[in-house]
Amino acid sequence: MNLPPLVQAFVLHFGEMGSRWGINRTVGQIYALLYVSPEPLNAEQIVEALGVSRSNVSMGLKELQAWNLAVPKHIPDDRRDHYTTPGDVWEILRILAEERKKREVDPTLSVLRELLMQAPASEAERHAQARMGEMHALIEQLTAWYDDVRRLETERLAQLLHLGARVVRLLETTDKVVSLGRAKRRKE
Amino acid sequence: MNLPPLVQAFVLHFGEMGSRWGINRTVGQIYALLYVSPEPLNAEQIVEALGVSRSNVSMGLKELQAWNLAVPKHIPDDRRDHYTTPGDVWEILRILAEERKKREVDPTLSVLRELLMQAPASEAERHAQARMGEMHALIEQLTAWYDDVRRLETERLAQLLHLGARVVRLLETTDKVVSLGRAKRRKE
């Protein structure tokens, strides 16, 4: 690996974090490299930068594309594929949330739904099902919230984030306004 | 493995999801088993239920304890250690958020901070540092928000979740109220 020290440190860190993240070292490194690179890179450049095999880079890029975290960028008069990461960090955040939900949450939700449909055959199963129900309800609530906020434009989202818990205090102080608003809407 | 079908399906699912989650199969299975069990289980019972080695269970329990996802529960007149999961799903959610932040976010944040301190030695490094800065700013913002909301009591949190994106509309319609409130507070 032959990179400027700052870039190298960043790339190595992402490689190591990769395993805690469910992606492998090379994939993490490729992502980090593309993220800080001023312009799109082709596979050969990545091979040189990271010192891994060509085929490994090919597989890594494939995986990053499956995550929507690397996008092919065509360079005129160049047959080789070049890749970048989505530029905007908010966009990246959205992609990560979406993909992780798809991979980590949705399968569990569907298994829970299925198990909750079945008739319990014993007291043990009845209890287990009740617990699964609690888990299911929580995840449903979280994903409903997520479905809500993911639609927000970035600016609104940032605003909401910035407010943080203060929103609660706000709710308390404006409870009346809200209920008035609700009453008004009911009339219409 | 010899469990009621419902429980078995749940346990197996958690085992498989384990790998996407950065925990191993056995750990996932132990957690799932404890979660649906009506009362605390000792290591031997887990061995029987899951059909894995005693030592594997011991290590799994150790890891779950490190995550605060399994808690030892002493049973009177019994020398063996018994374990449960924290009962409240909201509590579990908090623990997961906290631990994942600690393992997945904080290390990156500290690496980014360190790299941003250094003087760039080239144009490439300057650009890379700018990108790292964007990432750092986003993560800071997210963790600040998280620090805010994690302090909320569960009921408030659920309320906030339930509001979802509607909070934004609320903000828009109450902008005046808020700024009035702020002006008032400044006076005091």
Next chain:
DNA sequence: CTGTCATTTCAGAAATTTCTGAAACGTCGA
């Protein structure tokens, strides 16, 4: 067509992670 350049696939090698059995360790009652 054919030859060149680029990418992908894939079987096996290498590395890493997980799991096990055996032994070490700890605690308690007699």
Next chain:
DNA sequence: TCGACGTTTCAGAAATTTCTGAAATGACAG
């Protein structure tokens, strides 16, 4: 102190994941 019972540790075995080189595939210019 001893022995019964329970837990933890750990070196090596087993399983899984990652990585590589070689071959297959594909796209295109001449």
